[in-house]
Amino acid sequence: MEPARRRRITVFGTLLLVILALAGGSWWYWHSENQKLPTVMPAPNFTLQNIDGGTTNLYGEQGKVRLVEFFFANCPDICPLTTANMAKIQDQLKQKDVFGQDVEFLSISFDPERDTNDVLKQYADRMKMDRAGWKVLRGTQDETAQVADSFGVYLEKQADGSFVHSTRSLYLIDRNNQIRKVYSMGNDMPSDEVYNDILKLVRE
Incomplete structure (x- = not known):
């Protein structure tokens, strides 16, 4: 050739x-x-106290994409790392002009004895949580334990007042109250994936 x-x-x-x-x-x-993201299951409804006043009912928030976190403020590692990652996602969503309008974050404390309103407000300020689109919720021990259980979150209170809990306790809920994804928390939290999945649901 x-x-x-x-x-x-x-x-x-x-x-x-x-x-x-x-x-x-x-x-x-x-x-x-x-x-499309698959549907995991319908999100269990609940009503809890909002640290900024009044109560928040999950189904009353229908129409927004919500990222729901279970945490306690005295957590030494997984919870604050997860919240910090969520705060970064919050800032990314603000750049898209969807945070607070199309997207809302909910953080549910399951340690009401120590997580008072004042403690949680300090935690929210320290973690740079914009409460215009991020609600921090609490209730009685029985109420929050029941909500966590309905979502499938494992909780076990220790003698020192701390908790052992599921590390997959971060839930993505669509506008129609359907859980579409469950994520690992802490170091294993896939932040980029969470951000992209939120935008997918916003566009649905």
Whole structure:
């Protein structure tokens, strides 16, 4: 085969591989962006006290995409790390002009004996939680334990007042009160995935 012809075939083959790679990448991106999140289960309804006054009923918040976190303020590691990650997602959503309007965060304390309104307000300020779109909720020990149990969150109070709890305690709920995804917390929290999933539900 002549060298010139061989070069043409080589160039053509390279271009074809590039085109196929780009087409495959474009399909994968389109597919991942447009694939709907599955429905896990209906979100259990609840009513708890809002530290900024009044009560919050989950089904009363219908119409917004919500990210629900279970935590306690004295948690030494997983909870504050999760809340810090949520605060970063909060700031990203603000740049999209959807936080507080289309998206709302709910943080539910399951340690009412120590997590008073004042303690939780200090925690919220320290963690840079914008309460215009982020509600911090509490209730009695029985109320919060019941809510956690209805979501499938495992809780066990220790002798020192701390808690052992599920590390998958972060729930993404759509506008129609359906849980669409459950995430790990702390170091295992997939923050980019959470952010992208929230935007998917906003666009639905």
